[in-house]
Amino acid sequence: MARTATMLRRSALLPAAALVAAMVGGGLASPAQAAAPTANATAVSTTGVTVYGAGFGHGRGLSQYGAKAAAKKGLTGAKIAGFYYPGAALTSKGNPALRIRLSAIDGGNFTFSPVTGTTVSGIVATAATGKKVTLPAQPGWHVARSGANYVVQKKVGNRWTTAYTLAAPVTFSGPKTLKLTYNKAKTDCRGGGTVTFDGSLTATTSDNAPRYVAKMPIDTYLRGVVASEMPSSWPAAALQAQTLAARTYATAKISASRYYDVIDTQQNQCWDGAVSETAATNAAITATAGKVLTVGGKVISAEFSSDSGGFTATGGVSYLPTKADPYSLASGSPAINWVKVVTPAQLAAIDGPAGLLKVTAVKVTKRSSGGRWGGRADSFDLTGTVAGGKTTTVSITGTTFRVKLGLKSTYLGFRK
Incomplete structure (x- = not known):
């Protein structure tokens, strides 16, 4: 489906089909309930800190919930792919092994x-x-x-x-x-x-x-992928856009330099064989047969995630820009706004048992990709004390902060 992190790697991020239930029960708030994060820094109280955010996943490329909303507005699968991968052309590449x-x-x-x-x-x-x-x-x-x-x-x-x-x-x-x-x-x-x-x-x-x-x-591989990455009950155009992304992503992974091309997990894309097949997703595969997305004749790395939060993240290439995503905002995604209270113990655990014993302040030190609050949090400073009582500041990546704390995305901030 793919997560770059200190601990987690997957271009396709958390598949919507597997995550809908988890998101509904995972400390998420509706847009009306969620308070906007207005600060890049916060002191840590005895109860911890409250993190506010939007979206689910890295936000690069196709937003699965955005694709659902775009399909409901009448966009075709190709048009949806064109919105999320601007400049990419649909190209026939056959059906390679x-x-x-x-x-x-x-x-x-x-x-x-x-x-x-x-x-x-x-x-x-x-x-x-x-x-x-x-x-x-x-x-x-x-x-x-x-x-x-x-x-x-x-x-x-x-x-x-x-x-x-x-x-x-x-x-x-x-x-x-x-x-x-x-x-x-x-x-x-x-x-x-x-x-x-x-x-x-x-x-x-x-x-x-x-x-x-x-x-x-x-x-044949895609028959075991598409319904594992997107609910098969979603509109046909959304399933076709997901299929184009999944086929393109897998095709770009084909390499003679190793003994395999893709792994059957979220590290690449979920593949579960015949148990995942549905009539609707198989129809999406047939409708887009052989088609992949290319730029300059080269198959792109068509990353995708569950929900961009209303603004896509840059992938550092022309076809993965940072841009407003009105479709995700209109999708009704349960992750469009979320909130989570992080305890002092959870913050201290980020640095490991040999590091900070107590965290007293958290600060976002770098943001990118645009959107609300200055964009996604790329790096943080954790300030606190180590053994002996010395005050120390530790720098970590935004992805490490997200993964260690079980947050939905790095599109986040704190409430003053």
Whole structure:
């Protein structure tokens, strides 16, 4: 979907589909309820400080709630994309293959599970040496790394017993649809212990650890992305704009310099396989088939976030400018204004156990991107005391402040 932070990285930020419930119950206020932040600095009282802000996410590129409102006003998906990525052209790039790193089983193992019926059949395992093995029909096949190889095991009694040892990397293909049961559940995006998709799977090694990569055409990948990033009940034009952003973002990530192109989490975009597919989002993929956004013939990094707060943030390139976003303001987003009380203990924890023991003042030292209150807070000074009682000022990034305190965005300030 993507978050640059000291702790958090994702171009696509928090997906609207996953966040609506969290935002409604997460200390948010309606526009009428929220007081505007009027100060860049505040003393910390015994109860802490009250932070006021707007929007959800980094604010660069497409605002998902803004896209919803723009669609309701009659804009097409292409027009919505044009508003949020000015100067970008719609270009046909076909349907290239994409490699998706399965984060839940980094360093782990998995089992091939039946998609239908009671057995797994038709899978061909191809080793790095070129050796091919057709796996006989079984209730399941377990795959795990063993040194420089992968072992493919079948269940004998209550135990997995090795049937084949193959040199890594090993690619599994054959059936149109594969279903994997992870040895540990995925905790990001929709989560869960299984994934089903149309494509192939490669078991490889990186950093001396097992890694697993699904491969499929990019529009097949998008079937597991779009509804995880935007509610499928939203207008068709909004879903098409989201699809254009997601396809463009993923296409720009294709690189021969590493063993995968994208990760299946918020670090890039949420991908959850077939469980995410809906008729509405699949229709949006079909309606925009092969189309990506380019500038000067180059596919752009089409970042997006949940809600710009009424003013987009600059991405440092022409197609990610800072500009007023009236669509987000009109969207009815529950995050258009929010407020959160931050305790003294939470502020002190930002600097870690070896740093400030007590924070007495907070100050925004740099803002950018325009909009209300001088723009987004890029950096802060925390003033307080360390062990021995010495007064010290610590500088941190706006993103660190946001992530450590669980705030919705860096588009924020304090009330005098």
